[in-house]
Amino acid sequence: MDIQLLGITxxxxxxxxxxxxxxxxxGAGFFAYYGELTGRDHIINKIxxxxxxxxxxxxxxxxxxxxxxxxxxFPDTAYYxxxxxxxxxxxxxxLLAIRGSFYAFGNYGAKKSRVYTFLYGVTGxxxxxxxxxxxxxxxxxxxxxVNGEVKFLAGELFSSFYSWSVVLLAIVSVLFISAAxxxxxxxxxxxxPALELLRKYALFWSAPTIxxxxxxxxxxQQHNSVxxxxxxxxxxxxxxxxxxxxxxxxxxxxxxxxxxxxxFVMLQFFFAFFGYGISHxxxxxxxxxxxxxxxxxxxTGVYLVIAFIAGLCLLVPSLVLLxxxxxxxxxxxxxxxx
Amino acid sequence: xxxxxxxxxxxxxxxxxxFHIIFATLGVGVPLLISLAEWIGIKRNDPYYTxxxxxxxxxxxxxxxxxxxxxxAIGLQLSLLWPNFMQLAGQVISLPLFLETFAFFFEAIFxxxxxxxxxxxxxPIYHWLISIPVVIGSTLxxxxxxxxxxxxxxxxxxxxxxxxxTNIQPLAAMFNPATPTKVGHVVMSAYLxxxxxxxxxxxxxxxxGKRSTYYRKALKLTMTAGFIFAIGTAVIGDFSGKYLAEYxxxxxxxxxxxxETSENxxxxxxxxxxxxxxxxxxxxxxxxxxxxxxxxxxxAEVMGLDQVPxxxxxxxxxxxxxxxxxxxxxxxxxxxFFFVIxxxxxxxxxxxxxxxxxxxxxxxxxxxxxxFGWIFSEVxxxxxxxxxxxxxxxxxxxxxxxxxxxxxxxxxxxxxxxxCVTVLRKMFKTNPAENELEEIARKK
Ligand code: HDD
Ligand code: HEM
Ligand code: HEM
Numbered sequence: 001m002d003i004q005l006l007g008i009t010x011x012x013x014x015x016x017x018x019x020x021x022x023x024x025x026x027g028a029g030f031f032a033y034y035g036e037l038t039g040r041d042h043i044i045n046k047i048x049x050x051x052x053x054x055x056x057x058x059x060x061x062x063x064x065x066x067x068x069x070x071x072x073x074f075p076d077t078a079y080y081x082x083x084x085x086x087x088x089x090x091x092x093x094x095l096l097a098i099r100g101s102f103y104a105f106g107n108y109g110a111k112k113s114r115v116y117t118f119l120y121g122v123t124g125x126x127x128x129x130x131x132x133x134x135x136x137x138x139x140x141x142x143x144x145x146v147n148g149e150v151k152f153l154a155g156e157l158f159s160s161f162y163s164w165s166v167v168l169l170a171i172v173s174v175l176f177i178s179a180a181x182x183x184x185x186x187x188x189x190x191x192x193p194a195l196e197l198l199r200k201y202a203l204f205w206s207a208p209t210i211x212x213x214x215x216x217x218x219x220x221q222q223h224n225s226v227x228x229x230x231x232x233x234x235x236x237x238x239x240x241x242x243x244x245x246x247x248x249x250x251x252x253x254x255x256x257x258x259x260x261x262x263x264f265v266m267l268q269f270f271f272a273f274f275g276y277g278i279s280h281x282x283x284x285x286x287x288x289x290x291x292x293x294x295x296x297x298x299x300t301g302v303y304l305v306i307a308f309i310a311g312l313c314l315l316v317p318s319l320v321l322l323x324x325x326x327x328x329x330x331x332x333x334x335x336x337x338x
Numbered sequence: 339x340x341x342x343x344x345x346x347x348x349x350x351x352x353x354x355x356x357f358h359i360i361f362a363t364l365g366v367g368v369p370l371l372i373s374l375a376e377w378i379g380i381k382r383n384d385p386y387y388t389x390x391x392x393x394x395x396x397x398x399x400x401x402x403x404x405x406x407x408x409x410x411a412i413g414l415q416l417s418l419l420w421p422n423f424m425q426l427a428g429q430v431i432s433l434p435l436f437l438e439t440f441a442f443f444f445e446a447i448f449x450x451x452x453x454x455x456x457x458x459x460x461x462p463i464y465h466w467l468i469s470i471p472v473v474i475g476s477t478l479x480x481x482x483x484x485x486x487x488x489x490x491x492x493x494x495x496x497x498x499x500x501x502x503x504t505n506i507q508p509l510a511a512m513f514n515p516a517t518p519t520k521v522g523h524v525v526m527s528a529y530l531x532x533x534x535x536x537x538x539x540x541x542x543x544x545x546x547g548k549r550s551t552y553y554r555k556a557l558k559l560t561m562t563a564g565f566i567f568a569i570g571t572a573v574i575g576d577f578s579g580k581y582l583a584e585y586x587x588x589x590x591x592x593x594x595x596x597x598e599t600s601e602n603x604x605x606x607x608x609x610x611x612x613x614x615x616x617x618x619x620x621x622x623x624x625x626x627x628x629x630x631x632x633x634x635x636x637x638a639e640v641m642g643l644d645q646v647p648x649x650x651x652x653x654x655x656x657x658x659x660x661x662x663x664x665x666x667x668x669x670x671x672x673x674x675f676f677f678v679i680x681x682x683x684x685x686x687x688x689x690x691x692x693x694x695x696x697x698x699x700x701x702x703x704x705x706x707x708x709x710f711g712w713i714f715s716e717v718x719x720x721x722x723x724x725x726x727x728x729x730x731x732x733x734x735x736x737x738x739x740x741x742x743x744x745x746x747x748x749x750x751x752x753x754x755x756x757x758c759v760t761v762l763r764k765m766f767k768t769n770p771a772e773n774e775l776e777e778i779a780r781k782k
Contacts, residue, residue, distance in 0.1 A: 053450075053453075053454065054450035054451065054453065054454045055450055057402070057403075057406055057446040057449065057450060058443070058446045058447055058450060060406055060407075060410060060446070061439065061442050061443045061446050063410070064409075064410055064413055064439050064442060065439045065443065067413065067414060067417070068413060068432075068435050068436055068438070068439050069436060069439070071417055071424055071428055071432065071435075072428065072432030072433075072435060072436045073432075075424060075425045075426075075428035075429055075432070076425060077417075078416075078417040078421050078424035078425050078428055079421045079422065079424070079425040080421075081417070082417035082418050082419075082420075082421030082424065082735065083421050083735055083736060083737050084737075085418060086418050086419075086735060086737040086739055086740065086743065087737075087739050087742075087743065089414060089418050090415075090418065090743045090746065090747070091746075093410065093411045093414050093415070094411075094746060094747070094750050096407060096410060096411075097407035097408065097410070097411055097750060097754065098750070100403055100406060100407040100410075101403050101404055101407050101754055101757070101758070102757075103403070104399060104400055104402075104403030104404075105400065105403075105757055105758070105761045149736050150421075150736070150737075152737070296428070296429050296432065297429055297503070297506050299506050299507065299508060300429060300430065300432060300433065300506055300508050303433050303508045303509075304432065304433060304436055307433060307436055307437055307440070308436075311437075311440035311443075314440065314444060315440070315443055315444070315447075318443075318444065318447045318448065318471070319447060321447075321451065322447050322450060322451060325451055325454075325455065325458075326450075326454070
């Protein structure tokens with residue numbers, strides 16, 4: 001494997017990590033708000049806050065890691081995306097800032113306020129929508145370079161069928177992943193009412209994830225037929241993804257083994273996400289940057305990889321400790337330990 | 339002043355960084371003090387110190403959140419506002435930026451564990467051990483980001499051939515001549531500011547009549563630590579001056595209004611500048627002091643602004659910022675020194691109203707010193723974004739809409755700042771230390 005490929009793989013793994021952890025967080029925000037609207041907040045909010053309180057900062061770092069690493073390995077991305085994304089990127093930052101700080105204000109600070117929950121819920125859907133546009137842009141056709149000046153074609157983006165299909169998929173997936181995880185968490189906590197409710201949410205959002213991914217394929221074929229053809233070469237990724245989805249949904253439907261079910265949800269997105277990523281290569285941004293043209297110099301690349309391996313040796317045991325204390329410690333999950 | 343994309347990008351960067359560093363500084367220093375308090379609590383089996391650690395940690399959760407979100411903002415803004423700079427410099431300095439994210443990761447994981455496991459371990463010392471990675475992680479984030487900033491002041495570790503970077507050595511870039519003083523001064527001043535801010539909060543409560551042992555111990559810990567850090571900050575600050583004299587003499591000359599290269603250079607404190615004649619009025623002149631600050635020798639020659647091309651002279655208002663920072667530094671050192679001596683001699687009442695008022699005042703002043711220091715250092719680097727290599731104006735984005743983004747972010751920070759203060763005040767009002775102190779008393 002050449003170093004460029006290694007670099008993008010590492011970054012993609014972290015983006016996948018963010019996809020899963022952030023989806024849980026984003027979806028939880030929406031469910032908390034929806035719960036409050038329908039008077040069911042007392043059922044699920046305890047579960048949500050017990051899981052989220054210790055880990056939300058970690059979720060954020062996954063994201064920071066991804067974009068710092070991307071600019072590190074492929075400095076050209078800073079140039080193209082940086083120029084093009086000024087406005088949408090800034091809006092996404094503001095949403096992220098509101099969400100993160102309001103979570104802390106509401107949860108650790110004084111008593112809950114309706115405004116906090118509202119913002120927390122709404123940003124949970126808006127952020128995935130706005131972040132997903134970065135992936136949309138990578139398909140090309142929305143960024144133009146004329147006389148050395150990078151221009152972002154916002155009109156194209158807003159009128160593109162492909163772009164909206166990706167937004168739809170992002171939102172639906174967030175809700176599905178989150179509900180599937182929280183179902184598992186509630187079952188660990190032996191919290192029957194929460195389990196029932198969350199299981200219903202998970203089942204409700206299951207079919208739409210598949211339907212919207214099909215929609216994305218259709219739209220991709222129109223928007224970037226080269227990439228679409230390439231996805232067919234890697235069709236087995238997407239078939240595996242569908243297979244995992246069916247197992248997960250079956251298990252949740254049968255009220256069996258929610259933990260295994262969630263692992264299959266993770267696999268479902270793993271296969272889809274990596275299938276998408278591999279078929280996208282070598283392009284980072286269609287027609288402008290490939291992983292070879294945008295690559296930093298050899299020396300820096302090697303140092304980054306060394307730093308990454310050293311860092312991983314530190315992180316993996318720490319993450320395992322975190323999960324053992326807050327995810328797999330049945331007493332904590334049940335709320336018997338502070 | 340023309341409000342083009344470059345100017346607006348500078349304003350927006352200043353805004354975000356100016357806001358982030360307040361919380362980042364506390365994020366570096368407060369974990370150390372929490373850890374210190376918890377450790378003393380365990381060592382002396384003194385529940386007051388343990389309670390201190392707990393209450394500080396509770397407030398810290400809120401400021402950390404603001405630190406994290408504003409840090410994420412500046413991290414992304416670097417690429418959004420300075421795409422040309424990141425494309426070029428990113429080749430060299432991505433290593434420390436990348437390492438910084440590992441430090442964040444490390445800190446975030448253990449902070450999560452630390453905050454939610456107070457009563458989970460059989461031995462309290464295990465819980466204290468978890469604070470160590472938090473302290474290391476947050477200090478390392480400051481170290482790594484400071485090496486990036488040091489690189490901007492003193493770039494090395496590459497060759498520039500026709501605008502293309504070759505022969506790149508990331509480690510040489512990270513460990514450039516500015517790194518030791520930059521890193522040392524930033525970390526030490528962060529510890530200092532955190533100690534002083536916590537002392538100020540304590541003094542504020544004591545002024546309101548809460549004078550129990552709990553507050554006395556808090557004041558003793560924070561002021562004593564503050565004394566050590568104040569000395570450290572001043573000593574490393576002196577080294578920073580010597581660094582400037584050698585590597586960025588025009589920054590020093592601008593800060594000191596030193597117009598003509600001369601030996602036995604005098605230091606001017608304060609004063610007003612006549613723009614036409616470059617004469618200083620009403621300044622306090624300390625003979626030979628500038629030579630001492632710059633080279634440690636009263637006879638040494640110090641370069642003046644006469645040697646600097648006109649379009650490379652930084653704005654001269656940084657003089658006031660430098661004086662402000664040093665003045666506050668002296669004040670903090672004197673205040674904490676006096677406290678430590680008074681505590682030893684036991685002859686002077688440290689709970690004197692006026693003394694407590696001075697401590698309260700020191701809190702905001704120390705934060706102001708951080709702002710002064712950074713603005714001085716960054717504006718003093720102008721017109722360069724990369725010293726002697728890339729001009730700030732050439733690094734900025736060409737995109738439209740920066741002005742609107744500035745307005746949006748300004749609103750965001752006003753909301754975040756206000757809410758942060760409100761939430762913290764409410765939090766400690768609804769659950770005052772007295773409630774928890776009673777519990778301790780009952781257990782005894
Ligand atoms: C509580 C905060 C604080 C205090 C009391 C001081 N400083 Fe400072 N200073 C900083 C906080 C700071 C800072 C915010 O951390 C800076 C900005 C950039 C940097 O490297 O550190 C800084 C920069 C800075 C620089 C510029 C370095 C550069 O641009 O590369 C010099 C020469 C000094 N300081 C010198 C001093 C001296 C002689 C002090 C005497 C007491 C002093 N500082 C007190
Ligand atoms: C260009 C300048 C800077 C950038 C790009 C930057 C970037 C960031 C980012 C991305 C985060 C969020 C990390 C997370 O998700 O946990 C953050 C937080 C943090 N930053 Fe900054 N930062 C800058 C300046 C500084 C400085 C000067 C310091 C130290 C004095 C500092 C210390 C911290 C600390 C300790 C945190 C952790 C959050 C907290 O404890 O408040 N940063 N920064
Ligand atoms: C790679 C990262 C950085 C870039 C590209 C950068 C660039 C800039 C630029 C161009 C300015 C405007 C100066 C002016 O208008 O006169 C500025 C200001 C400032 N920077 Fe940096 N800087 C970086 C790192 C840092 C770090 C690490 C800190 C520490 C927290 C920092 C703190 C500040 C502050 C406080 C100002 C405000 C000065 C003012 O009010 O104009 N910067 N920065």
